[in-house]
Amino acid sequence: MEFFTESIVIGLTQYAPLILAAMGLALIYRLSGLINVAYSETITLGAYIGMWINTTFGVGFYATLLPTAIGSGLVSVATYLAIFRPAKQRNAGVLEMIIISFGLSIFLRHSLQFVFGYPVRFYKVSRPDIIRVFDVGVTTFRLLALVSVVVLALLLYWIVQRSRLGLQIRALASDEDLAQVSGIRPLFVTVLIWFIAGAAGGLAGSFWGVGSNVAPLLGWRQFLLIFLVVMVGGAKNIGGVIIVGAITGVALAAMTLHFGQVLYAQLALIVAFVVFMKLRGSRSVGAGKV
Amino acid sequence: MNLDWLDAFLLQGVFRVVMVLGLALLLHLQMGLARIANFGVVGFWGLGAYAFAVLFVKVDWSLGEPWPFLISMAFGAAVAGLAGLLVGWLIADLETEGVLVGTLGFATSVWILAITEQELTGGALGMGGLKFPFDIGKTKANELLWFGILFAVVALIFFYVFRVHRSPYGRLLIAVGENEPLAGSLGKPAFRTKLWLFAVGSAGMGLLGAIHGVMAHLLIPESIGINVTLAAMVGLVLGGMARVWGAVIGVILAVGLFDVVVQSYLPLPRSWYTQTIPVLREMVFGATLIAVLIIKPQGILGAMRRDKLTRRMHGG
Numbered sequence: 001m002e003f004f005t006e007s008i009v010i011g012l013t014q015y016a017p018l019i020l021a022a023m024g025l026a027l028i029y030r031l032s033g034l035i036n037v038a039y040s041e042t043i044t045l046g047a048y049i050g051m052w053i054n055t056t057f058g059v060g061f062y063a064t065l066l067p068t069a070i071g072s073g074l075v076s077v078a079t080y081l082a083i084f085r086p087a088k089q090r091n092a093g094v095l096e097m098i099i100i101s102f103g104l105s106i107f108l109r110h111s112l113q114f115v116f117g118y119p120v121r122f123y124k125v126s127r128p129d130i131i132r133v134f135d136v137g138v139t140t141f142r143l144l145a146l147v148s149v150v151v152l153a154l155l156l157y158w159i160v161q162r163s164r165l166g167l168q169i170r171a172l173a174s175d176e177d178l179a180q181v182s183g184i185r186p187l188f189v190t191v192l193i194w195f196i197a198g199a200a201g202g203l204a205g206s207f208w209g210v211g212s213n214v215a216p217l218l219g220w221r222q223f224l225l226i227f228l229v230v231m232v233g234g235a236k237n238i239g240g241v242i243i244v245g246a247i248t249g250v251a252l253a254a255m256t257l258h259f260g261q262v263l264y265a266q267l268a269l270i271v272a273f274v275v276f277m278k279l280r281g282s283r284s285v286g287a288g289k290v
Numbered sequence: 291m292n293l294d295w296l297d298a299f300l301l302q303g304v305f306r307v308v309m310v311l312g313l314a315l316l317l318h319l320q321m322g323l324a325r326i327a328n329f330g331v332v333g334f335w336g337l338g339a340y341a342f343a344v345l346f347v348k349v350d351w352s353l354g355e356p357w358p359f360l361i362s363m364a365f366g367a368a369v370a371g372l373a374g375l376l377v378g379w380l381i382a383d384l385e386t387e388g389v390l391v392g393t394l395g396f397a398t399s400v401w402i403l404a405i406t407e408q409e410l411t412g413g414a415l416g417m418g419g420l421k422f423p424f425d426i427g428k429t430k431a432n433e434l435l436w437f438g439i440l441f442a443v444v445a446l447i448f449f450y451v452f453r454v455h456r457s458p459y460g461r462l463l464i465a466v467g468e469n470e471p472l473a474g475s476l477g478k479p480a481f482r483t484k485l486w487l488f489a490v491g492s493a494g495m496g497l498l499g500a501i502h503g504v505m506a507h508l509l510i511p512e513s514i515g516i517n518v519t520l521a522a523m524v525g526l527v528l529g530g531m532a533r534v535w536g537a538v539i540g541v542i543l544a545v546g547l548f549d550v551v552v553q554s555y556l557p558l559p560r561s562w563y564t565q566t567i568p569v570l571r572e573m574v575f576g577a578t579l580i581a582v583l584i585i586k587p588q589g590i591l592g593a594m595r596r597d598k599l600t601r602r603m604h605g606g
Contacts, residue, residue: 035387087584094386095327096583099527102329103579106520110572118565224398227391263402270395277388278380 007254015249017204024200041108043219046202047209076198325467330393336514338496342366370496378488416510530589
């Protein structure tokens with residue numbers, strides 16, 4: 001029993017940012033059918049923006065969250081306007097779009113390394129309090145990450161599935177011409193989605209950053225898992241991404257406890273997810289970008 | 291043999307260029323013709339290197355030279371080829387996103403195993419004990435001979451890729467890449483074609499990895515990072531994804547610029563070479579991918595050149 005509660009508590013608190021990041025990636029994927037590899041750098045940038053505000057102005061971690069979300073949201077929008085929109089207007093194919101996002105990811109990652117250098121950076125925060133949840137020690141930062149993820153997840157779910165904006169998003173994703181005829185402004189909705197996705201990624205990055213350290217590879221290290229969660233959770237429904245993200249976190253925590261080695265846990269998950277996709281056949285995902 | 295004229299750094303730089311060229315040529319068949327984005331090039335390359343090294347170093351060979359070496363080389367290529375078959379089977383009927391996650395996941399898995407299986411691979415510390423199968427005097431002479439062997443292997447790969455381009459098999463690859471359901475409905479075995487393509491391409495990548503391992507003498511998990519895949523991809527995209535010569539021109543321009551010109555001929559401060567140049571190289575590579583694919587997606591050489599039969603069919 002102890003093993004289970006431990007796995008669930010650690011899994012949900014430690015991997016809460018994973019769910020947040022996966023929701024952001026899924027939003028962009030759902031709207032434009034693009035798997036944006038450079039999303040991993042949006043995450044990393046969130047961590048850097050938060051760390052920079054925190055160490056330069058000496059404000060507390062919680063106070064950095066809002067500017068971090070806005071900053072990384074703007075970065076995300078900038079990448080859309082500067083790179084992905086022109087590429088789409090020139091009719092780049094799916095293969096080309098993915099390679100472009102891969103190139104952007106490499107460029108941003110090494111630019112960060114160029115600017116900040118090799119040494120990892122840290123948030124300047126006092127040691128977080130440890131609260132015992134079901135007899136498992138959890139830091140307040142991680143607990144807050146979980147709470148924010150739950151709040152943001154519900155908010156995003158509500159926006160996409162229930163609100164008028166969500167209706168516009170889904171309309172735009174399924175048929176752009178028809179959506180335009182119906183009076184939806186594609187550019188406005190698209191920019192908004194990239195902003196929300198970027199903000200979610202940036203927040204995920206800052207939660208990861210404050211939990212350990214801030215390095216140029218922060219987002220890239222998590223990207224494959226985020227990507228797998230989106231692919232398996234399905235692009236049809238944000239709810240699926242949330243559920244698969246939570247299961248992934250708990251499974252990773254449980255396997256890490258079992259093997260004593262986080263890499264084995266990741267390996268097992270990669271294999272399981274890719275085999276799952278093979279068995280399901282992912283054409284259904286491609287067809288269901290609604 | 292007097293080799294004083296030859297700079298050791300220059301030799302290693304040219305070695306890297308030819309190595310990446312081999313990978314880019316194999317990637318050309320997968321990405322340029324069949325339009326399967328293999329983001330796991332380094333996985334097959336690294337698996338070949340490690341499989342070769344493990345068999346060569348860890349087994350107590352009773353056979354005389356050069357058999358242990360040759361058998362290990364073949365083993366490295368075979369393991370990578372089998373992995374290619376497996377990965378090909380997993381991704382052959384997935385969309386581009388599925389291919390990305392499958393190949394990236396495979397490369398990450400190889401990297402993870404290189405770290406965790408310390409008994410076999412030496413873990414993060416690396417695995418030594420790799421040496422040339424011959425000894426003709428000085429280190430530089432041995433390296434030059436080994437470079438000659440790499441050059442011969444890559445020339446063979448070039449010849450193979452060149453022939454494929456102008457063969458029925460090449461046309462089949464192009465057909466599958468352009469419209470898979472159509473190729474399938476005409477009775478072409480699209481799934482099997484992709485499997486074969488991945489198996490052969492991956493075996494070639496594995497062989498190149500093993501050749502790299504011998505030159506490096508030491509295999510470390512850091513050397514099988516995404517930058518290997520990136521270098522091959524940048525070269526191919528820059529030169530022209532759909533052209534055989536595209537890989538050649540692109541790799542010479544991109545990798546040659548950094549690993550030969552900057553490394554050996556520019557009068558830059560020494561300290562730059564350890565930190566600044568490698569980071570700058572990746573930045574330029576990333577920016578190149580974006581710029582080429584937005585401004586001139588076909589690369590320097592332009593659209594695919596078709597063989598005589600296709601041109602006649604289209605009246606060109």
